[in-house]
Amino acid sequence: MASSALSHDMPVAIFASAFFCKVFYYMRRFLHIEKEPVKVLVTCAAGEIGYAIAPMIARGVILGANQPVILHMLNTDAGALKEVKMELINAAFPLLKDVVATTDAKEACEGVNVAVMIGSLPENEGVESKDVMSKNVSTFDAQASALKEHADKNCKVGGSLNCLHDISCFKTSFFFLLNIAPSNFLELLLNIDLSTLYPNVNHAIVTTSSGEKSVRELVADDNWFNSEFKTSVLQRDAAIFRARKRSSALSTASSTCDHVRDWLLGTPEGKWVSMGVYSGGSYGIQPGLIYSFPVTCEKGEWSIVQGLKIDEFSRSKLDATALELIGEKALAYSCLN
Structure with a gap:
């Protein structure tokens, strides 16, 4: 009798198992709907x-x-x-x-x-x-x-993103000097424009085995920052071109991806990055220029970080970059007109 009951229940169990497997399959497909490209x-x-x-x-x-x-x-x-x-x-x-x-x-x-x-x-x-x-x-x-x-x-x-590889060069210089991986850098402020390029290390921080450290304190050599380091970053592109007879495409592509990803997906909580964005007058930069500012990003929108201290030397370099950009802007408009 027990055997008869068991054989009677078998088709029901098989049906139930197949039914729930089917339901689970469609639920899984529903819950994992592929995003629109x-x-x-x-x-x-x-x-x-x-x-x-x-x-x-x-x-x-x-x-x-x-x-x-x-x-x-x-x-x-x-x-x-x-x-x-x-x-x-x-x-x-x-x-x-x-x-x-x-x-x-x-x-x-x-x-x-x-x-x-x-x-x-x-x-x-x-x-x-x-x-x-x-x-x-x-x-x-x-x-x-x-x-x-x-x-x-x-x-x-x-916009024209070819200059972004200089940020990678900036990190690489410290990688060789301090033996610190580029991925460990938290904040960098880089103002880029031709001969007035100025890598500002005053707010650069790296993660070491003993915690976060100021780059300026770790290097402890202002003369190196203002001479050899700046020259190395400024001439890095030319050095790569001489070596491979082609432009520095890979580093430019990689840093461009970093830039766009931060913009679209957002910067990490409590961290900021440098981006060339529209100036509204922050840090004394003429409104209307596209200039490198410290920014945070969220949901595809950027916001300039305010209140960072700018020393006298940095101020002179930032102003020199702004003046050159004003000239470039005027030249561009003259061509457009």
């Missing part, structure tokens, strides 16, 4: 920096490990662009849902949520600054128009 534009995508940054974005470096992306790649060389697209597809990045490769700015900007603008001409010896500026202004003006007309209305646009 974010469309990321990369200009000059077949260039050295573009080639380096595209796989980083495809891996989720700027938007996180769970955010699918669609890469929109813009370049004037269709053949080179096709080669980069083929490699991205061959790499089979799980987060990369599609690749749009085009020479048309309007098509490249269609519906993009994030734009990484890395294609600008550098100044070369024997070429007038105005000639270089004129070409860059023309390029960015056309791309800006395409973004305004075709991008998502809330698109986040990172």
